[in-house]
Amino acid sequence: MNPCLRTLCVLSLGLLAGCATTMELPPGFVQLRERAEFRATTSDEAVLQVHEVHDPTKASDAKFWIDALRTDFVGQRGYVETGAGEVTDGEGNVGQWVEFSSGLRGEKVGYLVAVWMRRSGLLGLGAKRLRVVEFGGREAVYGARVAAVKQALTTLRR
Amino acid sequence: MLRGWMLWLVVLGSSLVGCQAPHGDAAMKPGLLLEAEDASNGLSDTAAAASAAPTRGFVARDDLTAATGSPATPATSAERLLIQRGSMRLEVVRPDDSAREFLAEIKALGGYLQAQTGTSLTVRLPAVSFDEVFVALRGKGRVLEEKREANDVTEEFVDLGIRIDTARKARERLLEVLQRAEAVADILKVEAELRRLTEEIERMEGRKKFLADQVSMATLAVVFVAKVEPVPVQPKKRVRSQFDWINRVGPESLLEDR
Numbered sequence: 001m002n003p004c005l006r007t008l009c010v011l012s013l014g015l016l017a018g019c020a021t022t023m024e025l026p027p028g029f030v031q032l033r034e035r036a037e038f039r040a041t042t043s044d045e046a047v048l049q050v051h052e053v054h055d056p057t058k059a060s061d062a063k064f065w066i067d068a069l070r071t072d073f074v075g076q077r078g079y080v081e082t083g084a085g086e087v088t089d090g091e092g093n094v095g096q097w098v099e100f101s102s103g104l105r106g107e108k109v110g111y112l113v114a115v116w117m118r119r120s121g122l123l124g125l126g127a128k129r130l131r132v133v134e135f136g137g138r139e140a141v142y143g144a145r146v147a148a149v150k151q152a153l154t155t156l157r158r
Numbered sequence: 159m160l161r162g163w164m165l166w167l168v169v170l171g172s173s174l175v176g177c178q179a180p181h182g183d184a185a186m187k188p189g190l191l192l193e194a195e196d197a198s199n200g201l202s203d204t205a206a207a208a209s210a211a212p213t214r215g216f217v218a219r220d221d222l223t224a225a226t227g228s229p230a231t232p233a234t235s236a237e238r239l240l241i242q243r244g245s246m247r248l249e250v251v252r253p254d255d256s257a258r259e260f261l262a263e264i265k266a267l268g269g270y271l272q273a274q275t276g277t278s279l280t281v282r283l284p285a286v287s288f289d290e291v292f293v294a295l296r297g298k299g300r301v302l303e304e305k306r307e308a309n310d311v312t313e314e315f316v317d318l319g320i321r322i323d324t325a326r327k328a329r330e331r332l333l334e335v336l337q338r339a340e341a342v343a344d345i346l347k348v349e350a351e352l353r354r355l356t357e358e359i360e361r362m363e364g365r366k367k368f369l370a371d372q373v374s375m376a377t378l379a380v381v382f383v384a385k386v387e388p389v390p391v392q393p394k395k396r397v398r399s400q401f402d403w404i405n406r407v408g409p410e411s412l413l414e415d416r
């Protein structure tokens with residue numbers, strides 16, 4: 001192979017690797033393979049998942065999206081908000097989180113969602129996107145693991 | 159002239175009967191009491207039944223007639239004449255069934271239905287059973303409202319008896335005077351006074367009968383209302399978010415996505 005082409009391929013692979021989401025997993029979590037998005041779970045069925053979604057608005061921030069989540073989760077789905085705050089990821093981006101209590105299959109579950117605004121592309125010059133992290137599990141499992149998950153969010157990197 | 163004076167004295171004395179009830183000789187003798195009640199076609203069936211009932215709440219004829227030869231004595235504190243009334247509002251599972259059962263129980267006790275509108279009943283029942291029925295009613299449902307009252311008519315009842323007796327005696331004396339009267343004017347005056355006395359006696363006897371009935375049969379008004387079940391809250395139909403990604407996140411999709 002042409003040395004230049006080889007170099008280009010290696011660099012590309014490196015860049016692609018750098019685009020993958022990384023996080024220091026909390027104790028007990030294992031990452032699932034063959035998933036397009038980052039997804040990790042525990043033996044007691046707590047789940048941690050990271051999405052990247054397109055920002056459909058022209059100008060919004062994490063607080064706007066947290067409020068939009070509240071409107072839907074509390075106003076329409078009947079969840080109960082149990083906490084909210086800010087969180088800074090491993091790249092220094094300040095995001096917002098909110099947690100809820102709800103019922104699922106007849107039992108209470110805890111659920112946390114965190115949102116960051118970020119720009120796609122190599123130098124952050126691409127389109128605006130939202131990084132959304134979800135964590136959920138049965139009430140007792142959630143309560144036991146949520147502190148470690150919040151800590152893990154601070155290690156989140158692209 | 160002496161007859162004239164006697165006539166005026168009798169008329170004056172009978173007029174006073176309507177104003178006050180003299181005591182002393184106006185004792186209620188057993189014979190007079192029976193005669194008065196028999197003269198007004200006797201007691202009603204209910205009052206007659208009550209007169210055979212225990213003395214609580216009603217002084218039976220025998221008790222009253224026991225005071226032979228002695229001045230009329232009011233009933234003792236243990237034998238007060240009380241008109242008992244009560245009302246209760248009950249929340250029950252099935253108001254129609256409860257009303258029907260209650261009415262059957264009242265009839266079994268010797269009572270009867272006085273008025274009914276739906277499951278709202280007014281019944282008359284023997285006074286001796288009133289307390290028992292009232293307490294038992296509390297156990298038939300949730301009591302929303304209850305009220306009881308007892309109106310003591312002992313004094314009025316005894317007073318009426320004395321006044322009736324006095325009036326009758328005055329009427330007897332007037333009848334004697336009428337037999338001896340010769341002048342038309344005197345006859346007309348005596349007859350007028352006799353009519354007035356008779357009306358007065360009938361009015362007082364009616365009042366006494368009414369009191370006897372009220373005392374012997376208590377009145378109870380009961381309303382049975384249906385138990386109000388809490389309205390089940392219908393789950394709100396969810397209006398989906400305008401943002402598609404929000405519709406795709408949440409504990410349902412996170413925890414059930416295998």
